[in-house]
Amino acid sequence: MPPTRRAAARRPTWPGLAAARWLGLAARVAPALALLLAASSTAAIDRPVAPSPAATAAIPPGPHPDRIRVTLDDNYPPYSFRDGTGAHVGIVKDLWALWSEKTGIPVQLMPTDWSLAREAMDSGAADVIETIFRNAARDRTYDFSKPYARVDVPIWFSSDLSGITGVDSLHAFTVGVKDGDFCLEWLSDHGITAFQRYGGFEAMVEAAARRETRVFCMDDPSASYYMTRRGVQGRFRYTEPLYTGELHWAVHKGDTALFRLITDGFARITPQERQAVDDRWLGRRITGTVSPELMDLMVKLLGGMLLLGIGAMVWVALLRRQVEHKTESLRTAVAALTASEERVRTIFDGVTDAIFIHDLDSGAILEANRRMREMYRLGDTPLKAVTIADLSAGVAPYTSEDAATWIRKAAAGEPQLFEWHARTLDGTLFWVEVSMRRATLDGTDRRLLVVARDITERRTAQERMEFLSRHDALTLLPNRLLVQDRTEQALARSERSGRLVALVACGLDRFKTVNDSLGHAVGDALLRAVAERLKATMHETDTVSRGGGDEFILLLSSLPDADAVVETVASLHEAMAEPFLVEGRELTVTLSSGVAMAPADGRDFATLLQNADTALHHAKAAGRDTHRFYAEAMNAEAVVHLSTRSGLRRALERNEFLVHYQPQVNLESGAVTGAEALIRWNHPERGMVPPGSFIPIAEDSGLIVPIGNWVLAEACRQAAQWRAAGLSLSVAVNLSALQLQRSDLVRTVTQALADSGLDPLLLELELTESMLIQNTDQVIDNLRRIKAMGVQVSIDDFGTGYSNLSYIGRLAVDKLKIDRSFIADLTSNHDSARITAAVIQMAHSLNLTAVAEGVEDAGTLEALRQLRCDVAQGYFLGRPGPAEAVERAARTAIPFTVGA
Incomplete structure (x- = not known):
């Protein structure tokens, strides 16, 4: 000003x-x-003044440049700025025009953004820089002219602020500055570090008018010009000048010839010519003479005013x-x-917790301390551009609905204290403890005072402690405490579902020899390797835990029958037969195991474990590298298991296998739309052997491949026969993991379709989730080629394996079959109901058909209909049987009343 x-x-x-x-x-x-x-006063100034000797001096002799390139700020009225049409105007432009006229040397003005002008000068793209302030740092780079103008530079601030008196009161504010301006350097030298940079003074005044910046540094003439032009001059106040700058032009350090040339050229401009330029841009002063009468009147008036004064x-x-x-x-x-x-x-910014004021109406953050900006990584982002939703993750264990509840209670006057998964502005998640209460500011109570403390390290330590309290520190397997808890849960589920639970106590044979001969480090490495192999052998629903020393405890849950236990134990011993490579050594160890089954051998963890240990003792007494069941009858079952392996090899040759079909019903229409092909073994001595008794053994022995190929050909032949009889029924055939991994699978499917003449659209191949991660490249290639033929693909037992939605999308899967374990508990277990609903909703969102298997009663069927499941199968809708039974059901009756 x-x-x-x-x-x-x-x-x-x-x-x-x-x-x-x-x-x-x-x-x-x-x-x-x-x-x-x-x-x-002006009468004396307007008198002619003789030119100074410097003004009349000739241009120095010697070679002169073809032109002078002058760069300068184009946002600095009245010296250099753009008018309403965008043309460059101002005092400096007119003076350089006079200079060119006096010297005969063309001048190329380069008006631009100030920081770009500095870059042009420093890079050599310009010879002269104009309207520049002088300081010690710049003296090392440029040679400066004598000052030709003095400019006050104050701090401007919004009229609704108070307490801003100078540089010492600016530490709590973000100060608006023009990028590259001398004020930025001056404030930085005086300890101010928080800046909001703008390309020019006009942009800064526009931002201040929009209240985006409330404190800013600007030269007095430029501020007066742009505020008046914008019509906001009454909305701001100002401090005493931080400093009074002097305007110079400058050349590169040491360029004395150019400096002298320019100085001599400006000396040729007369004071009258300079005054004319100033009058044009600053306005003319009042001129003229005063008559004696007016002078006498003024003297009298002055005398009267003197008395009054x-x-x-x-x-x-x-x-x-x-x-x-x-x-x-x-x-x-x-x-x-x-x-x-x-x-x-100072206290507000010095607190180690993040503190901010949240506006309930706009959702914006009004005020925040320095720690809040650091914790949430806001950088230079304006606070009003950030909402509390931007800083909330909304992930487990809490949701955005929980956050809305906390905010609503705090707004009602009830202080809140909770832990929350927060998110920085760049997306990083971390844990905070949040204290939130209502605050009354500016006459309104629609504000919340929020204090957030970073507790990520504390949460990590707690989670680590909780993990180690329930896991073995060496192998990271569940410890006895955790396996006991899981066993009790499995026993509770078993009472509802009728499925079996088994506890297997395992011990490494002669493990002490490894420790004694190779050292405890090798022994520990071997234990970790054994733990990994046991986990790889077990199902996802089972638990492998370490009881201590060389003892492991295995929990087998949701077993359909005793044969599944026998098969699992046999697989464990076969897996352990492979040598271990431990620290460059090949080690072979054997396993002894004892099995106790619930409810026959006990109905609680302590009893089952005691009986499993007893069985383990008998296994070791029998020579090790074997297993024993606590119940003698189960040992006999194990013998039967081994005989089944040998009987399967002769079953295909003797045509002992047959295919039964279980109908699949559309839950909207009630019509039978297809059937699942299920293999049966008609043993000449044992009669009809259930699939669960021989399918695992067939997979383990590799016989599942020829058996599966036979089932595929037979199912295609039957579906083609239904088609010829006028029934459009699809047939679903289960693929084993071994079939899916074979390179000749596509040829096998093509041959079955060609031999039967079946439309590929009526064939559906079922695979489990776990198959998708085995030999992935071969599996993906096989499925893509099968899909290209038009064959449908469904995921069986969905929800129990390695759910991978990316595979489902890439392979264009057609159906998801919800595992029967969820369907069995649908009406009695809230978790099963939620999982089932989620799978159905996900299937529909992916345009897939949702199929429920294992429907055993009317209540479960009605619950599935309420969840909008598409297709169902199970004993309640039809047991597996000959193909004629499915054909009869498809032609004669609807299994249930739709809408009932």
Whole structure:
């Protein structure tokens, strides 16, 4: 602000009626007095002035440049700026035009953004830089001219702020500056570090008018120009000048020839020519002569005003003491308030917790301390551009609905304290402890004071402690405490589902020899390797735990029958037969195991474990590398298991296998739309052998491949026969993992379709989730080629294996079959119901058909219909049987009443 404007701003108000009368008289004579004084002063300036010797000197001899390139800021009125049409104008442009006229050397002006002007000068793209302030750092780079103008540079701030008196009061604010401006350097040298940078003064005034920045540094003339042009000059106040800058032009350091050339050129411009340029951009001063009559009148008026002034001075003297006393009291109070505010801001920014004010109506963050910006990585992002939703993860164990509840309670006046998964502005998740309460600010209670403490390290430590309290530190397997808890849960589920639970106590044979001969480090490595192999052998629903030493405890849950236990134990011993490579050594160890089954051998963990240990003792006594069941009858079953392996090899040759079909029903129409092909073994001595008794053994022996190929060919032949009889029934055939991994699978499917003449659209191949991660490249290639033929693909037992939605999308799967374990508990277990509903919803969102298997009663069927499941199968809808039974059901009756 020019000095005259500041003086007016600080002029005191005249109190009292008498003072008003004195001022009225003064106002009537003041214009005449001002006219007289202005005329007297400018009359002398307008007299012709002889040019100085420098002005008339000739241009120095020697070679001169073809042109002078001058770069300067185009956002610095009235010296250099853009007018309403975008044209470059100002005092500096006109002076350089005169310089070119005087010297005959063309001048190329390069008006641009100030930071780009600096870059052009520093890179050599310009010869001269204009409107530049001088300091010690720049003296090392440039040679400066004498100053040709002085400019005050204050701090401007919104009129609704208080306590801003200079640079010391700016530490709690983000200060708006023009990028590359001298003010940025000056403030940085005085300890200010928080800046909001703008490309130019005009952009900064626009931002201040929109209240995006409330404190900014700007030269007085430029601020007056742009604020008046924008019409917002009444919305801001200013401090005393931080400094008074002097405008120079400058050349590269050491370029004395150019410096002298430019200096001599400007010396040729006369004072009258310079005055004309200033008058054009700054306005003309009042000129003219005063007549003797007017002078006499003015002398009389001055005499009268002098008398009035003396009287006024007496009056003012009486009031000044009172005003000074009041002013001093007010100044003291303001200083105390400012100091208090700075102390509060220092404490506010020094707190190690994030603190911010949240506006309930807009969702924006109004105020925040430094720690909040650091914790949430806000950087230079304006606070009002950030909402509390941007900083919330909304992931387990809490959701966005939980957050909305906490905010609602805090807004109602009920303080909240909770732990929350927060998110930084760049997406990183971390844990915080949040304290939230209602705050009344600016006359409204629609604000929340939020304090957040980073507890990520504490949560990590807690989770680690909780993990180690329930897991073995060496192998990271569940310990006895955790396996006991899981066993109790499995036993509870077993009572509802009727499925078996088994506890297997395993011990490594002669493990002490490994420790004694190779050392405990090798022994520990061997235990970890054994743990990994046991986990790889077991199902996902089972649990492998370490009881201590060389003892492992295995929990087998949801077993359909005792044969499944026998098969699992046999697989364990076969897996352990492979040598271990431990620290460069090949080690072979054997396993002894004892098995106790619930409920026959016990109904609680302690009893089952005691009986399993007893069985393990008998296994070791029998020579090790074997297993024993606690119940003698189960040992006999194990013998039967081994005989089944040998019987399967002859079953295909003797045509002992046959295929039964279980109908699949559309839950919307009630019609039979297809059937699942299920293999049966009609053993000549044992009769009809259930699939669960021989399928695992067939997979283990590799015989599942020829058996599966036979089932595929037979199912295609039957579906083609249904088609010929007028029934459009699809047939679903289960693929084994070994079939899916074979390179000749596509040829096998193609041959079965060709031999039967079946439309590929009526064939459906079922595979389990776990198959998708085995030999992935071969599996993906096989399925893509099968899909290209038009054959449908479904995922069986969905929800129990390695759910991988990316495979489902890439392979264009057609159906998801929900595992029967969820369907069995659908009406009695809330978790099973939620999982089933989620799978159905996910299938529909992916345009897949949802199929439920294992429907055993009307209640389960109705629950599936309410969840909008597409297709179902199970004993309630039809047991597996000959193909004629499916054909009869498809032609004659609907199994249930739709909508009932």
